[in-house]
Amino acid sequence: MIFNKDTAEKTAELLLQINAIKLNPENPFTWASGWKSPIYCDNRLILSFPIIRNYVRDEFAKNIEKQFGKPDVIAGVATGAIGIGILVAESLGLPFVYVRPEAKKHGRQNQVEGFLQKGQNVVVVEDLISTGNSSLMAVEALRNEGANIKGMAAIFTYGFGVAEENFKSANIDLYTLSNYENLLELAVQKQYITEEQQSTLQEWNAIPSTWGQD
Numbered sequence: 414m415i416f417n418k419d420t421a422e423k424t425a426e427l428l429l430q431i432n433a434i435k436l437n438p439e440n441p442f443t444w445a446s447g448w449k450s451p452i453y454c455d456n457r458l459i460l461s462f463p464i465i466r467n468y469v470r471d472e473f474a475k476n477i478e479k480q481f482g483k484p485d486v487i488a489g490v491a492t493g494a495i496g497i498g499i500l501v502a503e504s505l506g507l508p509f510v511y512v513r514p515e516a517k518k519h520g521r522q523n524q525v526e527g528f529l530q531k532g533q534n535v536v537v538v539e540d541l542i543s544t545g546n547s548s549l550m551a552v553e554a555l556r557n558e559g560a561n562i563k564g565m566a567a568i569f570t571y572g573f574g575v576a577e578e579n580f581k582s583a584n585i586d587l588y589t590l591s592n593y594e595n596l597l598e599l600a601v602q603k604q605y606i607t608e609e610q611q612s613t614l615q616e617w618n619a620i621p622s623t624w625g626q627d
């Protein structure tokens with residue numbers, strides 16, 4: 414679910430403005446899940462644009478507090494949400510931890526890095542949701558440390574049914590600044606994508622888990 418329509422439209426506009434949306438149907442991207450896709454949304458670029466990263470920081474901070482109340486700790490899913498997660502924590506005056514995809518093999522062998530106490534209320538920040546698996550693995554690691562997860566806030570979601578089901582079964586409320594629906598609407602309106610690209614995206618969006626795998 415988006416936090417609100419204004420933020421969803423503005424965030425989509427900013428992502429297009431900084432060329433965070435990449436289209437390459439001829440040479441599809443491989444996602445974290447292994448899915449092939451003609452589209453890639455690179456939210457890491459946000460950190461390189463001070464005005465835009467501050468907008469994302471402020472929208473996250475305001476809406477996280479409104480939606481979930483002020484947590485004890487902000488957690489970022491590594492690596493994509495470490496940078497923006499720190500900015501959000503700083504803005505809210507809160508501690509920050511980050512969660513690796515898996516425990517380190519050496520050193521302290523931590524999956525959750527930073528200071529976290531059992532029973533603390535945590536909001537997890539993520540840059541992007543496709544299947545939701547990366548985010549929910551982070552949630553599991555935090556819960557294993559005794560955290561109480563208040564919810565998850567992400568910059569962008571494709572809004573796939575599989576992600577919705579995954580979040581529902583993990584009992585996690587997911588809110589995002591923007592989503593594929595708002596992005597596509599704006600990209601069409603601004604003629605950012607051609608009619609041919611639109612039809613490729615339509616074909617892909619009907620079968621995202623198997624598209625491009627012949």
Ligand SMILES: O=P(O)(O)OC[C@H]1O[C@H](OP(=O)(O)OP(=O)(O)O)[C@H](O)[C@@H]1O
Pocket residue numbers: 444445446490491492493494539540541542543544545546547548
């Ligand atoms: O919802 P999912 O299907 O899990 O996919 C989304 C995940 O993929 C990306 O991370 P990636 O694995 O590319 O690593 P990075 O954050 O280190 O760039 C992104 O940052 C999300 O964490």
Ligand SMILES: O=C(O)c1cc(=O)[nH]c(=O)[nH]1
Pocket residue numbers: 443444445446452453454455456541542543544
């Ligand atoms: O699923 C992914 O790995 C993924 C998709 C996308 O559009 N952007 C991204 O950073 N990761």
